[in-house]
Amino acid sequence: MLHGRLLSYLDEVARAGSIRKAAERLNVSPTAVNRQILQLEEMLDVQLFQRLPRGMKLTAAGEALLTHVRQTLRGYRALESRLEDMREMRGGEVRLVTMNGLASGLVAAAVREFATRFARVRIECGVTFIPGIVRAVVEGEADLGLGYNLPDDPQLAVLNRYDAPLGAVVAPEHPLARAERLRPGDCAGYPLVLADETMVMHRTIRDALLRANLSFRPQFQSNSIDFMREIAAAGEAIAFLSAFDVAMDVAEGRLIHVPLLDPAMRPNVLMLVTRRARVQERPTLQFVDTLRGYLAE
Template sequence: MVQQRIDQGITEHRLAYLYEVALQGGIRAAAESVGVNPSAISRQIALLERHLQIPLLEKQGRNVAVTQAGKLLIEHHREMLYRRRQLAETLQDMRHLRRGSVSLRVGQGMISEFVEGPLQQFSADYPDVFVDIHSGNMSETINMMLRGKVDMAISFGPLGDPPVMVRSFNRGPICAIVPPHHTLAGLEAITLEILASQRLIFMAEQFGIQQYINEMFSSHHLAPLPAYQCNHFSTAIALAISGLGIAFMTRQSARPLVDRGDIVAIPVEHPLSHTATCHLIRSQGRRFTPAAEHLWKVLASSMQSQSAGKR
């Protein structure tokens, strides 16, 4: 009877609420994330605690922390989500006669290199695997990865210390992007002071390269106002090619456009420019399908080769 009563109290939506509270660090943030009233989450977790007769959350200042019992329930819920996703993928593979699927998120500035290099190799090795490709900001990507909605990600920029497995590779230098006819096109390198006096093209704040640009200017006590701000690299590059302003890319990302003669890439004189890194990311402890594991290895090998080739 006791076991039956406990089982009945551990419902899926209560576990989902507890999981969200742990992920977001508080009930209010969890409620905003799932689009419900905070009282609904508090009520369901309280009912779960009453059924189990054990606390699942404890207050720590303005935030809440998950107890050991809560962590056990969250791990159970995470495993359920993972198994459900694997089941859905298997059923989808059977329906569409595929041999698996891989989902990943790629930073906008790295998509061309990913498609022309690692993806071509992977598609030749696994021609029947469905590849789901999206781009988005880092916090959103990490959130989706922890939820089991994305297998891996390629990103650029400051990363912090997220609860994921990370392999990092040198990506610098960051370059100022101008058309060949620009008055600065002949420079071997360019200072932040010169850049601050120009019409600049910035990316949205969530882009890794913009975070590097902001940090470099800030270290020189400069705060230039951009002439343009974009949320797509293609827009920024189109503006730069047209001579309407100076955009920013790494030399590696800019290489195809440089080789075609569309732009000139001038390295920015700053230590951060030359130590900028890109990252290959996956969830800790996540079991990949053979196809996903192969793509991970192809990406790691490609990024390592590119990083070593710059030395």
């Protein structure tokens, strides 16, 4: 791309119709402007202006170049404005894709806080399962992905990992609510509400119950974390979720999360990811800081 000063000089001479007037507007000497125009003509090996007694007139080549110059200058000024907006957080967007329980809990809380501080930043939050999170981040449809047990992928960069062991989720008045720890066998005799087969934790909890010699016949099954939370909050049913899934409910006193004791239970890891080598804009970086605050509590 041509040097910015050359572009400005060419544009101003064309507007003013003379080197002297252009120099006055640019606050430089006429000699400097003329030298730059001559250098540009020499560099491009084409005459850009006709030198007439009453001033300067663009040639056909000059007209073509000027069209390009003005488009370039407009684009550069728009970029400068956008970058300034980013610096002052007057604009921009954050695109996040996550899982349904996280979206309606911790993520929603983080978004609310972020939006009160940066009201002009647009926030987009999509909900899907593991393959959808990976695809959206890798293909650039989302800036960030937040989900459990995301697969290793050379195109993903992990920003943070959080241990998220599954626990028994019960109402505050539930007989097991005061326990510090529970074994899967302690849940026998209570209605169970479990994730269905489409969710990774279905197999984890199923295997834990079978190891405890419990019949795997849950009264309630769903792929909605919200549904599981509400059923648990309503009475004696026990849901099995991570502490992150119920963090806001626990903070509000609606639910209790009791860790499960089962050495054989596979790890459950919450991961915040982005596309490898992606250069994040300031709104996304600021949102990551806000979200980390909620995930670290």
